[in-house]
Amino acid sequence: MPQPIATSATSPQELVKTQHDFFKLGYTRDVDYRLRRLQDLRRAIEEQQDQLLRALQVDLGKPPFEAVLAELEFCLLEIDHALKHLRSWTKPRSVGLPVTLWPGRAKVQREPLGVVLIMGAWNYPVQLTLGPLVGAIAAGNCAVIKPSEVAPQSSRAIADLIRRAFDPMYVAVAEGGIQVSQALLEEPFDHIFYTGGPTVAKVVMAYAAQRLTPVTLELGGKNPCILDRSADFPIAARRIVWGKFFNAGQSCLAPDYVLVPRDREAEFLALAQAAITDFFGPTPSLSPDFARIANDYHLERLLRLIPGSGQVVIGGDADPLQRYLAPTLLAAVQWSDPVMQEEIFGPILPVLAYDHLDGAIAQINARPHPLACYVFASDRTISRAIGRETTSGSLCVNDLLVQATVPDLPFGGVGASGMGRYHGRAGFELFSYQRSHLWRSAKPEFPMRYPPYDDNKLSWLSRLRS
Structure with missing residues (x-):
């Protein structure tokens, strides 16, 4: 060589x-x-x-x-x-x-x-x-x-x-x-x-x-996270908070927003707020376990998404000198709010209430296909139905991010x-x-394939096809 x-x-x-x-x-x-x-x-x-x-x-x-x-x-x-x-x-x-x-x-x-x-x-x-x-x-x-x-x-x-x-x-x-x-x-x-x-x-x-x-x-994209009524809400809240605020939300697989049954929105918000405090303490800026925003441009971009986007339940404060944005939970968010117009890619979690699951799925499908779709449901018929009725690069049920850690699961998006x-x-x-590799012997030869063509050769071809 x-x-x-x-x-x-x-x-x-x-x-x-x-x-x-x-x-x-x-x-x-x-x-x-x-x-x-x-x-x-x-x-x-x-x-x-x-x-x-x-x-x-x-x-x-x-x-x-x-x-x-x-x-x-x-x-x-x-x-x-x-x-x-x-x-x-x-x-x-x-x-x-x-x-x-x-x-x-x-x-x-x-x-x-x-x-x-x-x-x-x-x-x-x-x-x-x-x-x-x-x-x-x-x-x-x-x-x-x-x-x-x-x-x-x-x-x-x-x-x-x-x-x-x-x-x-x-x-x-x-x-x-x-x-x-x-x-x-x-x-x-x-x-x-x-x-x-x-x-x-x-x-x-x-x-x-x-x-x-x-x-x-x-x-990437705006990855939805749907909570069904059958979900284990305490476990779901902790896993969602972990997946969202891992790397300060700067993950293409992070849940971009959460869809919750309207009559259980307050329950989820309380559980999520408790998980944030449990993970990062009463002052997350002092936590050694919470990352920082990559640069000033992205910090300013994220801060512009909060005003006019529902109500801040927890977080919303920032320290530009540290490139810090607190883990932020937003309630009463509407589809037309600023935070819902682009991929967030940061530590802001909007929570949207839905009345009927079909309506929530319709809202997801009205937007570009996301990299991931997350579902929390103990009822398998629900998770299977959401899988059938949505399109995304991956579907993950009752957890977040972890699908990317399985080497035998192909990773990638679809559409946008x-x-x-x-x-x-x-x-x-x-x-x-x-x-493609093909090897053939020089013999035997099949003269039927060579010109001149006649009716006998065409008849042979028809018999071969049948």
């Missing part, structure tokens, strides 16, 4: 060309090579754990427990799953042939795409860059990672980790802002994986369209909440393609 090429690429154009050249050498097609590189990534995450945790604390005020659980352990779980199953994922699948092609053989083989671009997000900087990278490596690709500049310390820590673990001709990091992103999007990637919001997603798609580059978009699936085998398949 040829020797690896040396690289001193300094521009996106040179970097991508170098990776294309390296991919052509064929190293990444070898399954053992991929397994070794996944082990390198795992080792690098473990060795750089302290640096990553410090960066996440500076950028987002992430509590160590949340950072380890949702960032580091998530990536390690993905790697371990790929290490365990990669050989079976890469095995070719034999398919049958019609009798007219006997003797012969046919198979479907998963092949790598080539050089891929992974554009991460700021809310889970480690998970949303290294998580997709696991699938890209497992599928046999080279990759360029673009971490979000909104989390600068995390971006720097990820870049340091990747540079320690990999040669840039195989996996590289490009740090910077919009100009760097635009320069990368102008390059000939074989796939673009983007996590973020719909505005930038449209820009990514526009660039990709110029080269007909396939894209995966992991977006995204396109494409990853995690586990789905990530391997996302970054590869199905190549």
Whole structure:
């Protein structure tokens, strides 16, 4: 096998060309090579754990427990799953042939795409860059990672980790802002994986369209959470508060709003308020377990959503110097209120009352398809009915967020909440393609297929079809 090429690429154009050249050498097609590189990534995450945790604390005020659980352990779980199953994922699948092609053989083989671009997000900087990278490596690709500049310390820590673990001709990091992103999007990637919001997603798609580059978009939306009368309200309230205010609400899977039977709204509000106090104390700003907003822009955006949106039950106060917004619970919210006009992506939980479940479902269906739909119900006929009558990237009953921790559950949106699936085998398949292989013997020959055609050959064809 040829020797690896040396690289001193300094521009996106040179970097991508170098990776294309390296991919052509064929190293990444070898399954053992991929397994070794996944082990390198795992080792690098473990060795750089302290640096990553410090960066996440500076950028987002992430509590160590949340950072380890949702960032580091998530990536390690993905790697371990790929290490365990990669050989079976890469095995070719034999398919049958019609009798007219006997003797012969046919198979479907998963092949790598080539050089891929992974554009991460700021809310889970480690998970949303290294998580997709696991699938890209497992599928046999080279990759360029673009971490979000909104989390600068995390971006720097990820870049340091990747540079320690990999040669840039195989996996590289490009740090910077919009100009760097635009320069990368102008390059000939074989796939673009983007996590973020719909505005930038449209820009990514526009660039990709110029080269007909396939894209995966992991977006978000206003994820509904429906409480049925049959739900265990005390447990539901605690789980909803945990899922909503994990990472200060800056999660694409967080419940955006809660729908509660009108005659039980006060009960839920009391339980949720008690859970907030139980989790974060009477003064959440002093709690070491509550994260911070990413930057001033997002804090100001969130604060604009509160006035005119129902009534503040608890929270609503902020400290711009700390980028702190208290866990906020809103009651008597209407569908026309400001907080219901966009994805919240922060620690504000609107509660809307409904009179009939059909009406609540109709309101959900009147809006773009969300990334997740949450249902709390002990009556399985209710949860099944909501599943049948709604559309979302995932459906989770009696819990929140945890569906993303199952490697065998493909993760992604539908419609406005995204396109494409990853995690586990789905990530391997996302970054590869199905190549059809057919082999036939030179003999026997079937002269009936060759011109000149006549009535006898047409009759033969008709008999074959019947």
